[in-house]
Amino acid sequence: MRVGRYVVRNIQVRNKGSFFPQVRRFLSCDIPLTEGQQKLLIDLGDRNVSPSCDHKTFVKITKIQNACRNLKLAKEEIDVYKQLLREGGDLGDGRNEGDHGDEDMKELSCNLASAQTILTQEILDFYKTHVNVDHHLDVHEATLELRNRSTTAFPSQILPGVGGQEAKLFCRELLGMYENYCRVRGYECEVKCRGGEDTKGSGKGIVAHVRGENVYEDFIQEIGIHRVQRIPVNCNKMQTSTSIVLVFNKKKMTDRIEKKINISKCDLILETKRSGGAGGQSVNKNETCVKVIHKPTNVCVEVQKTSSQIQNKSIAIEMLKNKLYSLYYDKEKEQMMKKRKDQMQSGDRSEKIRTYNFTHNTVTDHIANVQYSDIDQFFKGDKLVCLINTRKVLFYHRIIDETLTDILSRTT
Structure with missing residues (x-):
């Protein structure tokens, strides 16, 4: 030995x-x-x-x-x-x-x-x-939004799905759970809109912005349909309803748009002409009106606000940037909504990632295949930290598998 x-x-x-x-x-x-x-x-x-x-x-x-x-x-x-x-x-x-x-x-x-x-x-x-x-692994900001499914979804959301008023009530309870989660993790959570104070709501969504290290990769684990099973206070029969959690990184979308509207001179066509007026002695003999055309998008702006061609040109370019921002913003929003539909699936009860059963006092995550007892304790955030960490391991394993496939394809 x-x-x-x-x-x-x-x-x-x-x-x-x-x-x-x-x-x-x-x-x-x-x-x-x-x-x-x-x-x-x-x-x-x-x-x-x-x-x-x-x-x-x-x-x-x-x-x-x-x-x-x-x-x-x-x-x-x-x-x-x-x-x-x-x-x-x-x-x-x-x-x-x-x-x-x-x-x-x-x-x-x-x-x-x-x-x-x-x-x-x-x-x-x-x-x-x-x-x-275009990954989101290093993003330190996320927007949580809980909103009525019939309204337009945006940033990151928790939407009432099947179940009516019970689903709306559960949305607010989910918000409370995520607020507790942020407190445990040390994240900053700012609620922008609570979507109405009564259970009927007002058609507006619950919106909260969350900031913290790697916060986005935490909350994308929550994307999907959350099912709740319990007996409402005004009913003696158990009801099943759903809420939909969605995540959106608004800051990254804004950054992408800012890069796109970084206008190059070669992308612009500048035309000048005389500004319109009453004529006679007031006729404008100088070409102070400026028209700017953005060649890639064919968006154009015409300005004759001042008697200075230089000032009008400056104003026109700023107006063009605003127009382009709106254009690209709408396109990004369309792409986001398309992805959002894939995330939302149909909102049917059978397509769920997690079930909160108040009758049995259990929380079952169908992705990680784990179950927790004591729902009240789970909503305090500590157990959710453990669950999200478990989900992140599965999430990263999928990324590693995808990356290994790509790397192996580049080797012999």
Whole structure:
């Protein structure tokens, strides 16, 4: 065993504990790689990057491959160590050696966890830059909106679905749950509109803006249909109703529009003419009227407010920007609403992500396949933190699978 011990001591953790500080600030929760993902990644370390990849992609994939090799080495070290322990099990009582063995195993496990965490971050970085550049993983702002389904949906929403007044009441209860969740997580939650104080409402939605680190990736886990089952106070029979939770990143949409209306001179056609007037002695002999045409969209603006062509040109360009903003805003809104319809599905009770059963005092999440007891405690936010963290692991596993498929397609 002493020979084994000597070998084991040479399988120590490299840079013990040094990996975590540089990674923790990027990941809001631990994302352990599945066995299937680890096998694919170990295989990726031995593949060749396709010659058709550009230099930037080549460098990123090579960096991921280096992290894959570190993962493979960390797993091999643990396998070798376990084999040495098995071989040395018949030599003496090994009590002191066993104490050292526990310490060694902790260090090797720490090394493996560090390798996985670094590799996960490299994969997520590749996802952000190559797979889905329009991601929302680094967004620190979200808008929650709870609104009557018959009205136009916008920002991020919780909408009454099937169930009438009971669904509207449940929307407000969901808002209270999310306010508690924000309090537990340290997020800033500002309610903009409560959609009417009575159960009948006023057709307006409940709107709340939430700000905090990685807040958007938390609330997209809540997108879907929430079903409530309980006996209303004015009825002796259990009723089932639904509310729909939707999420929208208004700030990112605004940023995209701002980039689009960054007008270039080559995109503009400027025309001048004499301003209209009463004629006679008041006739305008100078071409002070300015017409600006935006070639990509064919939007035009004509201004003759002042007697200065320069001032009219400046006013025209500002008016053009406002017109373009409205145009792009409407287009973004149409795309958002199209995605929103996919999120909303039909609003039918059978298409739910979570069920709140007040009769049995349980909350069942159908995505994570977990159930919590004590609904009142769940609505206080602490248990919702645990559930959302569980959902985020599943969410990131899907992203990692998608990214691995993309990376493997770029290798041979």
